[in-house]
Amino acid sequence: xxxxxxxxWELIKHLTLREIKxxxxxxxxxxxxxxxxxxxxMVIMSFVFSTIMKQxxxxxxxxxxxxxxxxxxxxxxxxxxxxxxxxxxxxSLVKKIYFPREILVLATLVAKVFDFILAFIIFxxxxxxxxxxxxxxMLLYIPIFFLQFFFTYGLSLLLSALNLxxxxxxxxxxxxxxxxxxxxxxxxxxxxxxxxxxxxxxxxPMSVFINxxxxxxxxxxxxxxxxxxxxxxxxxxxxxxxxxxxxxxxxTFADVV
Amino acid sequence: xxxxxxxxxxxxxxxxxxxxxxxxxQAIFKKQKxxxxxxxxxxxxxxxxxxxxxxxxxxxxxxKSTLLKLIAGVSAPTSGSLEIKEMVxxxxxxxxxxxxxxxxxxxxxxxxxxxxxxxxxxxxxxNEIVAFSEIARFIDTPIKYYSSGMYMRLAFSVxxxxxxKILLVDEIxxxxxxxxxxxxxxxxxxxxxxxxxIIFVSHALExxxxxxxxxxxLKKGELMYDGExxxxxxxxxxxx
Ligand SMILES: Nc1ncnc2c1ncn2[C@@H]1O[C@H](COP(=O)(O)OP(=O)(O)O)[C@@H](O)[C@H]1O
Ligand SMILES: [Mg+2]
Numbered sequence: 001x002x003x004x005x006x007x008x009w010e011l012i013k014h015l016t017l018r019e020i021k022x023x024x025x026x027x028x029x030x031x032x033x034x035x036x037x038x039x040x041x042m043v044i045m046s047f048v049f050s051t052i053m054k055q056x057x058x059x060x061x062x063x064x065x066x067x068x069x070x071x072x073x074x075x076x077x078x079x080x081x082x083x084x085x086x087x088x089x090x091x092s093l094v095k096k097i098y099f100p101r102e103i104l105v106l107a108t109l110v111a112k113v114f115d116f117i118l119a120f121i122i123f124x125x126x127x128x129x130x131x132x133x134x135x136x137x138m139l140l141y142i143p144i145f146f147l148q149f150f151f152t153y154g155l156s157l158l159l160s161a162l163n164l165x166x167x168x169x170x171x172x173x174x175x176x177x178x179x180x181x182x183x184x185x186x187x188x189x190x191x192x193x194x195x196x197x198x199x200x201x202x203x204x205p206m207s208v209f210i211n212x213x214x215x216x217x218x219x220x221x222x223x224x225x226x227x228x229x230x231x232x233x234x235x236x237x238x239x240x241x242x243x244x245x246x247x248x249x250x251x252t253f254a255d256v257v
Numbered sequence: 258x259x260x261x262x263x264x265x266x267x268x269x270x271x272x273x274x275x276x277x278x279x280x281x282x283q284a285i286f287k288k289q290k291x292x293x294x295x296x297x298x299x300x301x302x303x304x305x306x307x308x309x310x311x312x313x314x315x316x317x318x319x320x321k322s323t324l325l326k327l328i329a330g331v332s333a334p335t336s337g338s339l340e341i342k343e344m345v346x347x348x349x350x351x352x353x354x355x356x357x358x359x360x361x362x363x364x365x366x367x368x369x370x371x372x373x374x375x376x377x378x379x380x381x382x383x384n385e386i387v388a389f390s391e392i393a394r395f396i397d398t399p400i401k402y403y404s405s406g407m408y409m410r411l412a413f414s415v416x417x418x419x420x421x422k423i424l425l426v427d428e429i430x431x432x433x434x435x436x437x438x439x440x441x442x443x444x445x446x447x448x449x450x451x452x453x454x455i456i457f458v459s460h461a462l463e464x465x466x467x468x469x470x471x472x473x474x475l476k477k478g479e480l481m482y483d484g485e486x487x488x489x490x491x492x493x494x495x496x497x
Binding site for chain 2: 015022026093097098099168172250252254256
């Protein structure tokens with residue numbers, strides 16, 4: 001009975017609202033910052049990289065291409081950053097009241113989805129400005145995003161628990177994220193690399209998702225199913241392992257937080 | 258019928274000597290100790306029946322709070338088994354999950370669902386909760402502007418409406434002004450009359466004498482006495 005997440009839906013809702021409201025109430029500017037920060041990052045990166053990337057024959061303007069990769073990447077890295085602290089920053093709850101602890105991680109991520117949607121609005125406007133063709137394939141963006149969310153959730157469970165025991169896990173993982181960013185086709189396209197190195201991208205779920213987003217948004221086509229299946233399997237495996245470890249350690253969270 | 262059953266329950270805490278991976282790796286190389294065990298609860302066996310009002314006494318560090326944490330489910334026993342048959346609503350922390358930027362109103366809902374209430378139920382009881390807290394005027398003010406007294410009032414008022422079958426109380430009467438403490442005690446007596454099982458940790462031994470129907474006396478994690486209130490408290494005082 002305790003594992004029934006549906007039973008906890010109102011709790012998830014209110015914890016998510018707390019995250020969102022708490023943040024926006026602190027500063028009205030914060031609200032705009034959430035939207036504008038990814039946009040400015042995109043503008044700056046476009047300036048820096050557009051000349052190099054022009055030769056790639058992307059078929060669409062570079063800023064749009066970049067933005068399509070940057071938004072999901074920022075969702076990923078921001079989510080992990082917050083999720084890793086979701087248990088430590090809720091220590092008073094963890095110490096005093098029982099509910100499945102993964103709810104704290106989940107609520108943090110859902111609040112980040114809200115940010116993502118806000119930032120996506122600018123992206124949608126830009127796509128209209130740059131006259132990207134609309135197609136029904138674009139709707140596939142949503143299930144791919146769910147898959148990315150699932151992957152992020154699995155990783156968050158693992159890292160948030162580890163970070164509770166050793167507080168420098170988050171700093172170590174920041175380094176990993178920096179490397180990971182360059183191994184993911186955010187600022188470039190996978191075609192930029194010779195065929196024989198491209199297997200790296202196939203094993204990197206973030207790369208799989210970003211390629212799939214671009215496929216459905218810009219090519220007006222289905223994503224590459226076999227890549228997505230690999231992404232799904234990795235996400236699933238990660239989730240099963242993380243969830244198990246998380247549940248195993250859960251009984252001692254209150255002792256160490 | 259027993260509502261809470263402790264079966265050979267042991268609880269160890271593992272004190273980590275290193276708080277970071279970096280320190281851990283260094284310590285392993287230098288062959289230093291990494292973990293230290295604290296035996297906080299030693300082989301506890303007892304059961305508590307519905308409607309009992311159990312006082313837990315013992316010195317600081319005896320394991321009283323740990324015992325409540327196990328019952329509340331926030332911490333798991335290291336060995337042995339523990340059965341809890343009813344919904345527990347811990348009062349151990351008042352206002353858990355309150356967010357300073359949110360208003361009193363928003364925090365009532367937040368804290369309510371954290372304590373396991375349904376949103377509809379909170380809506381229905383909202384006016385009563387506010388009335389009990391006596392801070393109606395400030396209900397739409399962010400609680401970061403509340404005094405600590407107002408904060409406690411709000412928190413206690415929500416907790417009171419949780420309608421628990423098992424109530425855990427850990428030294429909460431140590432906070433707040435006397436008038437409010439009296440109000441809390443009245444409320445706890447109401448719970449007692451309704452047949453709610455209460456587990457009460459307090460240093461106020463006279464309150465335990467007056468209020469409880471049974472006493473557990475813990476000493477360094479061991480159960481030294483379990484039974485009649487006055488005998489238990491006297492034994493505790495003699496050994497102190
Ligand atoms: N989270 C923890 N980590 C390590 N040791 C703890 C922790 N909580 C309590 N202890 C130890 O367990 C023992 C019992 O503590 P506690 O239950 O808080 O006692 P009490 O509430 O009776 O004062 C003490 O020795 C205390 O230092
Ligand atoms: Mg204590």
